[in-house]
Amino acid sequence: MTSDFEYLLNNTKIIDQSGISLSLSNFIRSGLVDYAYLEDQSFPIDLSIGINPIGCPKSVRKYLKTREIDLTSYSEVTAINLRNKIAKFNGLNDGEVHVGPGISDLLHVTLLTFIDPGDEVLLPEISFPAYEILALLVRGVPKFIPFSKKMDMDYSQVAKSISPKTKVVVLCNPNNPTGKAMDVKKITKVIKDHPSVVFMIDEANIDFGGESLMKYAGKLPNLLILRSFSKGFGLAGLRIGYVAGPQEKVLAIERRQTPFSTTVISQKLAELVIGDKEFLEKSKAYCDKQRKYLERELTKMGYTFIPSDSNYLLVNVADKFPDSKTFINAINQFGANALDGGVFRSLNNDFVRISPRSHKLNKEFIKIVKSLTKK
Ligand SMILES: Cc1ncc(COP(=O)(O)O)c(C=O)c1O
Known part of the structure; x- marks a missing residue:
C-alpha cells in the first residue's frame, strides 16, 4: 500500500525551469543535486562555492x-x-x-x-x-x-x-x-x-x-x-x-x-x-577586499553585477556570452568554475554567481575570464 506522501511524490507534476514535466520525487532529487552542487568534476579555481576564503580559526587545528x-x-x-x-x-x-x-x-x-x-x-x-x-x-x-x-x-x-x-x-x-x-x-x-x-x-x-x-x-x-x-x-x-x-x-x-x-x-x-570575534572580523575584511577586487576587474571588462553587501556576486554575462552555460563551459576548459544562475528560480540564463576565494585564485579566475572576453 502506498502512503499519502508516496502518492503525492509520484503523482504531483511540476514543470521545471527548462519546461520539463517532472514528478515531485524527481524534482526533489534533481533539486537537491542542484542545491548541493554535487558536481562530478572539481575545478582548481572554483568560485561557484560559498566557503570562507581564509579557512577556519587556527585554534581548530x-x-x-x-x-x-x-x-x-x-x-x-x-x-x-x-x-x-x-x-x-x-x-x-x-x-x-x-x-x-x-x-x-x-x-x-x-x-x-x-x-x-x-x-x-x-x-x-x-x-x-x-x-x-x-x-x-x-x-x-x-x-x-x-x-x-x-x-x-x-x-x-x-x-x-x-x-x-x-x-x-x-x-x-x-x-x-x-x-x-x-x-x-x-x-x-x-x-x-x-x-x-x-x-x-x-x-x-x-x-x-x-x-x-x-x-x-x-x-x-x-x-x-x-x-x-x-x-x-x-x-x-x-x-x-x-x-x-x-x-x-x-x-x-x-x-x-x-x-x-x-x-x-x-x-x-x-x-x-x-x-572569536577577531576571526570573524578578519574573514569579513578579507572577503570584502576580494569581492571589491573581482567587481573592479569585471567592471573593467564591461561586465555588470547586482550590488552586493556580502560574499556572493551575481554577474550578468549576457552581453559577452550567449548565456551563462556557455560562459561556464568556456571557463571550465581552463579549470575555473562559477555557479549557473539557472539553478535559481526566476533567474534567467544571463547570470552566474561567484564567491570570493583566496586572492591567488581570484586573480587566476580574472585572468581566465579576461582571455575569453571579447573586447
Ligand atoms: C543562504 C544559505 N543558507 C544555508 C546554507 C547552508 O548552511 P549550512 O551549512 O549551515 O547547512 C547556505 C550555504 O550555502 C546558504 O548560502
Whole structure:
C-alpha cells in the first residue's frame, strides 16, 4: 500500500525551469543535486562555492592536534554547553537557542514544526533553492514574493503576498545569490504587522555583511533566526548551526530534531570558536577586499553585477556570452568554475554567481575570464 506522501511524490507534476514535466520525487532529487552542487568534476579555481576564503580559526587545528577526543560516548543530546555559549554570545537565555546539524537541516526541522500539509510557505522569488525543496518535502505549498526590477526584496510585496493560508515566511539575510542585505526596519515592521505568521530569517552569510535581526530574537514572538558555523567560521564540513527565537517555539523545534544529530566533535569545536570575534572580523575584511577586487576587474571588462553587501556576486554575462552555460563551459576548459544562475528560480540564463576565494585564485579566475572576453 502506498502512503499519502508516496502518492503525492509520484503523482504531483511540476514543470521545471527548462519546461520539463517532472514528478515531485524527481524534482526533489534533481533539486537537491542542484542545491548541493554535487558536481562530478572539481575545478582548481572554483568560485561557484560559498566557503570562507581564509579557512577556519587556527585554534581548530591546534585543538584537533593536541587533544584526545572521546568518541565512545554519545554527544550531549541538547548540546547544553554550546547552547549556553551561543546564548551568552547573542545576549539570549539558553532556552532561546536550539542547536542542530547546520541550517540545511534546521530549515527542514523548523518547517516540519510549523507547516501542516497544504499550508503556504512564502519564499523570496530569487533565493537559496533549498527553501522550495524543503517546503515541498514537508508537504507545504511554496509561494513566491516578487522581487523589484533591480532584483532586490520589495518589502511592500512581502506584506501583499501574505494570505490567510500563509503559515511561514522564509527570508535570507543577506540574500543568496544576490548578496543583498535586508532592510531591518522595513522587515521588522512586516513581522510585527503579521503576528500569526512565523518568520524564519536565514542568516547563514551574515558574518560577511548586512545588519542582523538577532537583537529581536526572543523579543518578537513570531521571529526565528537561523545561524551557521559553516560560513563566518569556515567550518562547513563540521555540520553545525542553531536557531534562535522565543522559548516555546525553540522547544517545539527541539522536539522534532533527530536525537544526537550533532556530534561530540562538532559541539566541542563550535564551543571553541563561538567567541572569536577577531576571526570573524578578519574573514569579513578579507572577503570584502576580494569581492571589491573581482567587481573592479569585471567592471573593467564591461561586465555588470547586482550590488552586493556580502560574499556572493551575481554577474550578468549576457552581453559577452550567449548565456551563462556557455560562459561556464568556456571557463571550465581552463579549470575555473562559477555557479549557473539557472539553478535559481526566476533567474534567467544571463547570470552566474561567484564567491570570493583566496586572492591567488581570484586573480587566476580574472585572468581566465579576461582571455575569453571579447573586447
Ligand atoms: C543562504 C544559505 N543558507 C544555508 C546554507 C547552508 O548552511 P549550512 O551549512 O549551515 O547547512 C547556505 C550555504 O550555502 C546558504 O548560502
